[in-house]
Amino acid sequence: MGVKALNSLNQFLDDYPGMSTAPCSDAGICLRGRFRFKASISGNDEIEDFYMLEIFVPDKFPQALPEVKETGGKIPRGGNFHIYSDGSLCLGSPLRLLKKIHSAQNLTGFADKCLVPYLYAVSYKLMHGGDFVFGELAHGDQGIVDDYSIMLGLQERYQIIKAIQLLGVKKRIANKRPCPCGCGKRLGACLFHHKLNEFRKMAPVAWFKTQALN
Ligand SMILES: [Zn+2]
Ligand SMILES: [Zn+2]
Incomplete structure (x- = not known):
């Protein structure tokens, strides 16, 4: 891991203290734990919530996208929650994610721009029902x-x-x-x-x- 990647990792662990590094079989970093966030997005109510996540960050990040799985079973599978049956989150189309990450270039940027908005939308939907508050794109x-x-x-x-x-x-x-x-x-x-x-x-x-x- 390069110095830049290491700084990016330490920053992320500071920002999300419920997460820690875990053994990883693939070339990259595995992060696991309780991902707690507090956010207010697009003028909607502030939400504070957490999800149990496993994040795999490939060595090539940010030129390859992280993969995130929800392991707590809090997000309903099979419903319209943009989640696959194995718990992998559908955070957006690959090009869209690449573009968002490109403007941030570190793990905290990925969390802020890709992950938190998604989780916010899930929490909002769990509380209020209806569609996702943003990104009404079809799944798949x-x-x-x-x-x-x-x-x-x-x-x-x-x-x-x-x-x-x-x-x-x-x-x-x-x-x-x-x-x-x-x-x-x-x-x-x-x-x-x-x-x-x-x-x-x-x-x-x-x-x-x-x-x-x-
Ligand atoms: Zn042309
Ligand atoms: Zn989807």
């Missing part, structure tokens, strides 16, 4: 495609698939391929390439390759 594949449609400004699924494929190819090569926006030009000749280049700054080509949609 359709939610990801809808979110990418907003982020990339592309309407059709096939265009979004193409755009993600192009991110998984070196810039020089991608720029020679047809642009997914429908302009009929090659990518490099269309302003759309600026949009893709913004994302290229956030993660390596290899990461985008793992995010291919079909």
